[in-house]
Amino acid sequence: MSKLYIFGIGGTGARVLKSLTFLLASGVKCNVDTIVPIIIDPDAANGDVSKTTDILRLYQNIRSKLTFDNETKNEFFKTQVESLTDNFRIKIQNSNKKFKDFIDYSSLDKNNKALTSLLFSERNLNSDMEVGFKGNPNMGSVVLNQFNQSEDFEKFASSFSQGDKIFIISSIFGGTGASGFPLLLKTIRSAGPQLNNFALLQQAQIGAISVLPYFGVKKDEDSDIEKSTFISKTKAALKYYQHGVNESVDAMYYIGDHHNKDYDNNEGSVAQKNDAHFIELASALAILNFTNSPLRSEPVVKEFGIEKDSASILFTDLNDITKDNLLKPLTQYYLFHLYTKKKLRNNLDMKFAAMLELSSAFLSSDFYGKFRLFNDQYWEWLEQMKLNERGFDPFTMEENTEDIFDSVKGIKLKNGSFLGPKNYERYTEYLSKSSKSIKKASNIENKFFENFYITTNKLVQEK
Structure with missing residues (x-):
């Protein structure tokens, strides 16, 4: 390895x-x-x-x-x-010492003290290095x-x-x-x-x-x-x-x-x-x-370098190589976060939840708790980059919206891509379809991640 x-x-x-x-x-x-x-x-x-x-x-x-x-x-x-x-x-x-104590300044002879004073200011010598x-x-x-x-x-x-x-x-x-x-x-x-x-x-x-x-x-x-x-x-x-x-x-x-x-x-x-x-x-x-x-x-x-000198960078402002590296995986995980944050708990009666053996016990597990903590940090990371200078602002960052497939700024949906169920309904439909191919012998954590990866991959390709 x-x-x-x-x-x-x-x-x-x-x-x-x-x-x-x-x-x-x-x-x-x-x-x-x-x-x-x-x-x-x-x-x-x-x-x-x-x-x-x-x-x-x-x-x-x-x-x-x-x-x-x-x-x-x-x-x-x-x-x-x-x-x-x-x-x-x-x-x-x-x-965690003062710098002069670290170099044992007090024990130096006169000539070495003079040399040290040429290299380091009095403020350097008295500086506390704890931070x-x-x-x-x-x-x-x-x-x-x-x-x-x-x-x-x-x-x-x-x-x-x-x-x-x-x-x-x-x-x-x-x-x-x-x-x-x-x-x-x-x-x-x-x-x-x-x-x-x-x-x-x-x-x-x-x-x-x-x-x-x-x-x-x-x-x-x-x-x-x-x-x-x-x-x-x-x-x-x-x-x-x-x-x-x-x-x-x-x-x-x-x-x-x-x-x-x-x-x-x-x-x-x-x-x-x-x-x-x-x-x-x-x-x-x-x-x-x-x-x-x-x-x-x-x-x-x-x-x-970036393709376009924008003060608030979108995926479309990046060159093709960088965009290809980031657009699909970040969008997939963004959609993963939104569904698990806003919809999963209320959709445990859906077909995919039964197939994956998802239940309220799983949502109360230590694993899922750490996953949610990680995703909270992920969301904060995106929000901070959005507000910084120069900003990175590729997503709408709206957790409460139902129009989740319009979440990627600057990129239009493909025409005719979304006939039938829209937004979370379509997401749920794809989760149920994908759950049929998940190996039943896998543990619940693997099935959970596998199903959401396959589903978000299909949704991003369709978009």
């Missing part, structure tokens, strides 16, 4: 992993059997990281009840998600230089096998991502015999995405984070990447946007909960592009 190890560095890395999880739940094509998310962030209470780990665990719980073989039609939740470490994270030791590096990659490069010595990193090296791949997500305009990416890449490429499978790591296929500025932060005199520094930090990092990074990866992806929204200036901890953004979804597509592309003999550098 092939695995893709995905290192999500900092808050941006965690948010991209969140988008990837929703894409995988929707059945977007992924040419690996298993993904292994690994989050690197010294901020133990980071709100974005905590939210992502909660969503990943929900995905795992749902996926654990499902089985896939050559006869399975269902693509929802098909990709396995494996936990390598506690809460999907690599622990960063001693990151990360607050946009200071010079601090992050020192603290994160230790992660390769951790037990969690050794677990990664020991589990790595022939044919496995690695992908690294980081932002380039902050502190954790900008410092962590080059260090992690260097550690993997220069792995020595102290690590298991070091030869495999040195030769591994590695892809990476570097996320350029795509949001700002509001002015706050008490905060160390200042959006006016984002561009200068990005330029400096890009110059370094050009000569020290790009040639060390097999595929390097870049993405950013001049449309951006100012978020509240939260330096970290539980308050750091940025709204979901289309840039994070597009970054997740870079991961899938890497897994789905053939191996290359030479490094390649890619960027992401």
Whole structure:
């Protein structure tokens, strides 16, 4: 079984992993059997990281009840998600100190103190690192230089096998991502015999995405984070990447946007909960592009673009390849969510429910409860992307409408497609027709997902 190890560095890395999880739940094509998310962030209470780990665990719980073989039609939740470490994270030791205590500044002699003062400001030295590096990659490069010595990193090296791949997500305009990416890449490429499978790591296929500025932060005199520094930090990092990074990866992806929204200036901890953004979804597509592309003999550098410069992106604003990747699976899962949220409980007397053995007991089960929690997060993800700048707004986002087949904006229904029952009545009719082909030996969870996948697939093709 092939695995893709995905290192999500900092808050941006965690948010991209969140988008990837929703894409995988929707059945977007992924040419690996298993993904292994690994989050690197010294901020133990980071709100974005905590939210992502909660969503990943929900995905795992749902996926654990499902089985896939050559006869399975269902693509929802098909990709396995494996936990390598506690809460999907690599622990960063001693990151809850002030920076000067971490480097043991008080014990340095006069000359070394003078040198340190040239490299780090007084504010750097007195900075509390409990919530990360607050946009200071010079601090992050020192603290994160230790992660390769951790037990969690050794677990990664020991589990790595022939044919496995690695992908690294980081932002380039902050502190954790900008410092962590080059260090992690260097550690993997220069792995020595102290690590298991070091030869495999040195030769591994590695892809990476570097996320350029795509949001700002509001002015706050008490905060160390200042959006006016984002561009200068990005330029400096890009110059370094050009000569020290790009040639060390097999595929390097870049993405950013001049449309951006100012978020509240939260330096970290539980308050750091940025709204979901289309840039994070597009970054997740870079991961899938890497897994789905053939191996290359030479490094390649890619960027992401949209077909139409829209402030509120629809599927029709995307190029054909991106639209083909997203339109069908996201629409199918959207329809899946709507029916289970609005109609299923009241339709347990329908033919498909009897065929699948669906009952109020199933709707009260732990499995279905976690499925509904996951879908609530999925809906919030879509709503946040819709309201962000630049927005992603492909659906009407109306849960109470009966006109569910007009839910996809900018795409008209095919003429003559919907003779006979309309909307939910047609949906229910298709569920009953599809239920006849479901294997009775399957568990109820598999039958439930299989039937809804087959039905939504037919409805989207018909639309």
